[in-house]
Amino acid sequence: MALINQHEILETIRMIDRENLDVRTITMGISLMDCAAADMNALCGRIYDKICTRAKDLVKTGEEIEEEFGIPIVNKRISVTPVAIVAGGTGARDYTPIARALDRAAKEVGVNFIGGFSALVHKGFTESDRALFDSVPAALAETDLVCSSVNVGSTKAGINMDAVLQAGQIIKEAAERTAGSDGIGAAKFVAFCNAVEDNPFMAGAFHGTGEPEVVVNVGVSGPGVVKSALEEVRGEPFDVVAETIKRTAFRITRVGQLVAREASARLGVPFGIVDLSLAPTPAVGDSVAYILTEMGLDMAGAPGTTAALALLNDAVKKGGVMASSHVGGLSGAFIPVxxxxxxxxxxxxxxxxxEKLEAMTCVCSVGLDMIALPGDTSAETLAAILADEAAIGMINNKTTAVRLIPAPGKKVGDVVEFGGLLGRAPVIAVNSWGCAAFARRGGRVPAPIHSLRN
Amino acid sequence: MMKRAIVTVVGDDKVGIIAAVSAKLSQFGINILDITQTIMKGDVFVMLALVDITHTEKPFHDIKEELSALGESMRLSIRIQREEIFNSMYKV
Known part of the structure; x- marks a missing residue:
């Protein structure tokens, strides 16, 4: 047998060069549990030192793998234990010093985002969770690389509606504090239902309490490769479409698995999971929406979009799961606008x-993502949108989230520019009927009957 | 364990491509294990070489840069990538 398979080699190179095949992120999860201290300065010092020690080779190793294998690894990132869990001992009311320590550490080791300025409040707030919630808008405004997330609901616990309202207020305030850059602060904040502990993607990554001391998780990508593969089967029935996506997802995921294994071995850190996600970028040819249009829709959002996305999401998982020893994270197609x-x-x-985006979130990961809304959208309306999204997640046993940007001073039809991977978005309309009384009601939405599975 | 890589050369056909590439590889102490060359679509030269990089003392980064520079001087694209990337995508 020939040692060289010309077809396979040239196909791989074509995927990387022309179809934007890449590994979207290597994310190192680092536990901060042992950093806990009674003094805020001591806590911040320990957090900074631990991150700088554990992640000192992360970026260099990522770049070496990129170079040797010839596969771009777009992001190198860090996720940490939710800060609210680690910081309670300080008794402080303001956690922004911790955010600044995370920001300094991220800059020192050269990653492009650090996630975990987070609190898990699906059933209720601890004192520390309240301090974190109160600190989020300032933390996002005062740092560059820190991402924040909160978990406001779960299938097991129901939805914490007090947290939902406050998350709406955080989104509003984070956008207003960064009005000069179209509210970009809100782009670094995610509110989840059923958040996962091993998600490598930002802004929602955090290092869960069930995770080891340090771990490497990898997020794959490759919507351009799927789109190109589907161009070869134009007009064929959906059975063929699904098979083609599965085959392609397998290949994409194998690359992620290879990179994860290499990174884990070189860093001496256990491999956690590969996240089977189709993550788009604003680059032409790297779009999930164009996969949907390739299936026969004139535009994403046309009738049929939800069905097309459901098929895509399922086929990506079926193809990918065989390609990796451990699959986790969010795993599904992303639809950030x-x-x-x-x-x-x-x-x-x-x-x-x-509304169509909301329907789409029922069948894919994760939720209403990177959507620019009019600047006069109220905190209550944002909270009610989050409540709808959390309800979809709670009832359907899946992760849902919102990352909304009420762009200060902008109206429907205006365009908001975030730049880089965050891209640009036209401001879209929000249903203008009131929901403030609903959003302010507070309390907990009980867990659904199917949460009782024992 | 042997460390292997794939060298890919793509561009307009001309005299001396294989000679230049293999001379460069031999300078680096890189052994060619297998080689295949063809002309695609009439005039596009494509050469693929499976090479053993176990014993070269040159860092991978430098090998890559020098091959790329050689490619530029001959108006070709020359790249080198570890073999595993290709194997992983097509084998379970």
């Missing part, structure tokens, strides 16, 4: 409404 050329086009053309 501002980060996907086809979604931007659809939203600009008026083909994609907030």
């Amino acid at each position: 501002s980060e996907d050329a086809g979604m931007i086009e659809a939203a600009t053309a008026g083909a994609l409404s907030l």
Whole structure:
């Protein structure tokens, strides 16, 4: 047998060069449990030191793997134990010093984001959770690389509606504090239902309490490769479409698995999971929306979009799961509006409404992501949108989230520019009927009957 | 364990491509294990070489840079990648 398979080699190179095949992120999860201290300065010092020690070779190792294997690894990132869990002992009311310590450590080791300024409050708040919630808007405004997330609901616990309202207020305030850059602060904040502990993607990554001391998780990508593969089967029935996506997802995931294994061995850190996600970028040819249009829709958002996305999401998992020894994280197709050329086009053309996006989140990971809303959208309305999204997650046993940007001073039809991977987004309309009394009611939405599975 | 890589050369066909590439590889102490070359679509030169990089003392980064520079001087694209990337995508 020939040692060289010309077809396979050239196909791989084509995927990388022309179809934007890449590994989206290597994310190192670091536990901060042993950093706990009664003094805020001591806590911040320990956190900074631990991150700088554990992650000192992360970026260099990522770049070496990139170079040797010839596969781009777009992001190197860090996730840490939710800060609210670690910081309670200080008794402080303001956690922004911790955010600044995380920011300094991230800059020192050269990663492009650090996640974990987080609190898990699906059933209720600890004192520390309250301090963290109160600190989020300032933390996001005063740091560059820190991402924040909160978990406000779960299938097991129901939805904490007090947390939902406060999350709405955080989104509003984070956007207002960064009004000069179109509210980009809100782009670094995610509110989840059923958050996962091993997600490598930002802004929602944190290092869960069930995770080891340090771990390497990898997020794959490759919507451009799937789109190209589907171009070869135009007009064929959906059975063929699904098979083609599965085959392609297998290949994409194998690359992620290879990179994860290499990174784990070189860093001497256990491999956690590969996240089977199709994560788009604003680059042409790296869009999830264009996969949907390739299936026969004129525009993402047209009738049929939810079905197309459901098929895509399922086929990606079926193809990917065989390719990796451990699959986890969010695993599914992402539909961030501002980060996907086809979604931007659809939203600009008026083909994609907030309501259609909500329907799409029922069948994919993760939720209403990177959507620019009018600047006068109230905190209560944002909270009610989050409540709807959390309800979808709670009832359907899946992760859902919102990352919304009420762009200060912007109206429907204006365009918000975030730059880089965060892209640009047209401001889309929000249903203008009131929901403030609903959002302010507070308390807990009980867990659904199917949470009782024992 | 043997460390292997794939060298890919793509560009307009001309005299001396294989000679230049293999001379460079031999300078680095890199052994060619297998080689295949063809002309695609009439005039595009494609050469693939499986090479053993176990015993070269040159850092991978430098090998990559020098091959790329050689490619530029001959108006070709020359790249080197570890073999595992290709194997992983097509084998379970």
